[in-house]
Amino acid sequence: MTTIAKPHVEQPVKETTGVKAESKAKPYVHPYLGGILLGLVLFSTFFLTGNGLGASGGMNRIIVWFEDMVASGHVDRTAYLTNMAGGTANPLDSWVVFVTIGLFFGGAFSGLVHHRTGKFETERGPHTPVKVRWVFAFIGGALMGFGARMARGCTSGQALSGGSVLSVGSWAFMFAVFGGGYALAYFVRKLWN
Amino acid sequence: MPPFPLPISELLGHNSQYIVYLIIGFAFGYVLEISAFANAPVLAAQFYLKDMTVLKVMFGAIVTAMVLIFLSTAVGLLDYSLVYVNPTYLWPGIIGGLIMGFGFILGGFCPGTSLVSAAVAKLDGVIFVLGVLFGIFAFGETVQYFEDFWYSSYLGRFTLPELFGVSTGWVVVGIVLMALFMFWGAEQLEHIFGHKDLSKEPKWRYGAAAVLLAGAFLVLILGQPSTEQKWSQMEETEAPRLANREVQISPAELLSTSYDDTLKLILLDIRSEADYNQFHLREAQHVTPEQLPELAVALHDEPANAIVVVMGNDEAAATEAWRTLRAEGTQNLYILEGGVNNWITTFADDDFKTTNSITGATDDSLAFTFPTALGAGYAFAAPNEKAAEGLNFTPKIQLELKRGPGGGGCG
Numbered sequence: 001m002t003t004i005a006k007p008h009v010e011q012p013v014k015e016t017t018g019v020k021a022e023s024k025a026k027p028y029v030h031p032y033l034g035g036i037l038l039g040l041v042l043f044s045t046f047f048l049t050g051n052g053l054g055a056s057g058g059m060n061r062i063i064v065w066f067e068d069m070v071a072s073g074h075v076d077r078t079a080y081l082t083n084m085a086g087g088t089a090n091p092l093d094s095w096v097v098f099v100t101i102g103l104f105f106g107g108a109f110s111g112l113v114h115h116r117t118g119k120f121e122t123e124r125g126p127h128t129p130v131k132v133r134w135v136f137a138f139i140g141g142a143l144m145g146f147g148a149r150m151a152r153g154c155t156s157g158q159a160l161s162g163g164s165v166l167s168v169g170s171w172a173f174m175f176a177v178f179g180g181g182y183a184l185a186y187f188v189r190k191l192w193n
Numbered sequence: 194m195p196p197f198p199l200p201i202s203e204l205l206g207h208n209s210q211y212i213v214y215l216i217i218g219f220a221f222g223y224v225l226e227i228s229a230f231a232n233a234p235v236l237a238a239q240f241y242l243k244d245m246t247v248l249k250v251m252f253g254a255i256v257t258a259m260v261l262i263f264l265s266t267a268v269g270l271l272d273y274s275l276v277y278v279n280p281t282y283l284w285p286g287i288i289g290g291l292i293m294g295f296g297f298i299l300g301g302f303c304p305g306t307s308l309v310s311a312a313v314a315k316l317d318g319v320i321f322v323l324g325v326l327f328g329i330f331a332f333g334e335t336v337q338y339f340e341d342f343w344y345s346s347y348l349g350r351f352t353l354p355e356l357f358g359v360s361t362g363w364v365v366v367g368i369v370l371m372a373l374f375m376f377w378g379a380e381q382l383e384h385i386f387g388h389k390d391l392s393k394e395p396k397w398r399y400g401a402a403a404v405l406l407a408g409a410f411l412v413l414i415l416g417q418p419s420t421e422q423k424w425s426q427m428e429e430t431e432a433p434r435l436a437n438r439e440v441q442i443s444p445a446e447l448l449s450t451s452y453d454d455t456l457k458l459i460l461l462d463i464r465s466e467a468d469y470n471q472f473h474l475r476e477a478q479h480v481t482p483e484q485l486p487e488l489a490v491a492l493h494d495e496p497a498n499a500i501v502v503v504m505g506n507d508e509a510a511a512t513e514a515w516r517t518l519r520a521e522g523t524q525n526l527y528i529l530e531g532g533v534n535n536w537i538t539t540f541a542d543d544d545f546k547t548t549n550s551i552t553g554a555t556d557d558s559l560a561f562t563f564p565t566a567l568g569a570g571y572a573f574a575a576p577n578e579k580a581a582e583g584l585n586f587t588p589k590i591q592l593e594l595k596r597g598p599g600g601g602g603c604g
Contacts, residue, residue, distance in 0.1 A: 031246045032398050034228030035253015041220045042258035047265060050198035050275050053221055055305030060329050080336045098211040102218020103305060104312045110226035111313030118314045123233050137317045140300015141324020143292050148304055149332035151289025153279060155303040162279035164258035166353040166364060169281030173290040180294020185240035188298055192237040
């Protein structure tokens with residue numbers, strides 16, 4: 001937390017306050033404003049299309065698309081995969097893939113216009129070596145990916161989307177995510193503090 | 194019928210609809226980035242109670258969207274039955290959630306935020322994305338070994354108002370109050386653990402909280418539309434279709450449709466169970482009028498080529514059922530013309546008809562007696578395709594545009 005611009009409301013950027021590496025970086029918006037804006041995006045999505053938001057679903061289909069290219073027969077024989085890419089079905093032919101692609105470019109655009117795009121540096125806790133951070137980033141990512149498919153959705157597709165339309169399973173899921181995070185947080189506190 | 198959600202794949206074409214999703218995704222990524230979600234230390238600080246950005250943004254988004262969604266459904270702009278509600282698979286969801294919680298604190302992101310982090314060229318984000326892709330790959334390759342668990346504790350489209358047995362309005366008010374309490378608590382924790390000066394927090398957040406709470410109470414006061422209210426909203430366009438007999442299909446059309454392999458036929462018999470046991474069409478399922486609203490929700494999951502036909506002894510009860518299902522958004526919905534009585538008249542042999550017909554049967558009651566209650570055991574419960582030959586009818590079945598979420602589940 002030492003080198004990070006803390007999120008606060010849009011104010012004139014003070015070049016000297018605590019932001020070392022990215023002196024031109026604009027501050028993040030206030031979390032409540034971010035929440036309201038995210039809520040408006042989420043509402044518009046449901047209102048216009050009937051679908052919610054998603055991210056890991058798109059990544060899933062991109063992975064299956066690669067698998068289908070290199071091992072089509074294997075995909076056709078695996079029940080879970082063949083639902084998405086069996087025979088001539090194109091796993092990329094799904095709305096969630098395009099939300100995921102848009103997500104990437106929206107993030108990239110915002111990073112550029114707010115001067116927050118990095119130079120492939122690694123953000124980490126103040127006492128965490130870079131390589132340790134990489135290892136844990138990969139392990140954490142793998143658990144996230146596996147867990148998201150197990151739960152049929154990630155923070156976007158289950159917690160945000162299902163939560164706002166009052167799905168029981170999505171609320172149970174949401175508390176499980178926070179529960180898992182808090183349960184393990186103490187044991188890995190050196191990673192982040 | 195409420196105009197939203199839009200049938201965007203029909204409006205724009207299958208491929209062009211994806212432009213809408215690209216724009217939505219773009220806005221999604223933009224908002225995540227400006228909310229600091231590309232920044233792993235900010236996200237992880239949530240779990241050390243120093244910086245509750247994750248909770249504030251997530252719950253802020255959920256309650257904002259929730260209030261707007263249920264205001265839209267309350268005023269008849271949005272059809273909730275066409276909104277995708279994640280089906281509940283309770284235990285896979287909870288175990289998956291716990292695994293994700295572990296991944297969150299170890300890696301510092303969730304899948305969506307790691308993509309944004311990679312998009313702003315943070316190496317830890319890129320590595321996390323690679324990890325996510327590996328985890329997804331590993332799941333796809335191993336799910337066959339625990340498929341029973343993955344499909345277990347399925348509760349379908351199961352919502353909090355159903356769980357608690359209270360109206361949607363109360364749930365919305367309750368969640369908003371809970372969220373406001375959590376925001377207050379989060380600020381106290383940030384003050385204690387993050388040494389944040391709360392006097393510098395903006396005053397507009399009180400106004401925002403008041404607007405949110407007012408919206409929630411408005412949802413409560415307005416209430417969600419009942420089946421009758423939904424019908425009265427669409428009566429202007431739908432009642433003439435009944436009156437002009439556009440939806441009453443003849444037994445001959447029903448029979449020939451049942452032999453059309455490109456269509457999926459769903460037959461709903463809404464008569465009494467006694468009548469149903471005496472005789473019913475083969476493949477017809479018995480439903481009571483009380484089951485219809487719930488059934489309408491299930492029918493949304495049927496493919497676009499599903500044809501639903503309701504039938505009574507005659508047409509009165511079937512027309513009532515048609516109105517209910519229609520109000521709840523069932524598409525490709527028809528009534529068997531003249532009901533089961535007309536079906537028997539059309540397809541039963543003359544011997545049966547002369548011996549068993551009841552003269553002066555009352556309206557909408559069975560006009561035939563049955564020597565034994567064979568159900569679908571009678572030959573005319575499923576006549577041969579040829580039986581429809583020589584019977585003239587005006588085809589009325591036309592497939593409607595499929596609306597609603599495009600094939601569900603994200604992740």
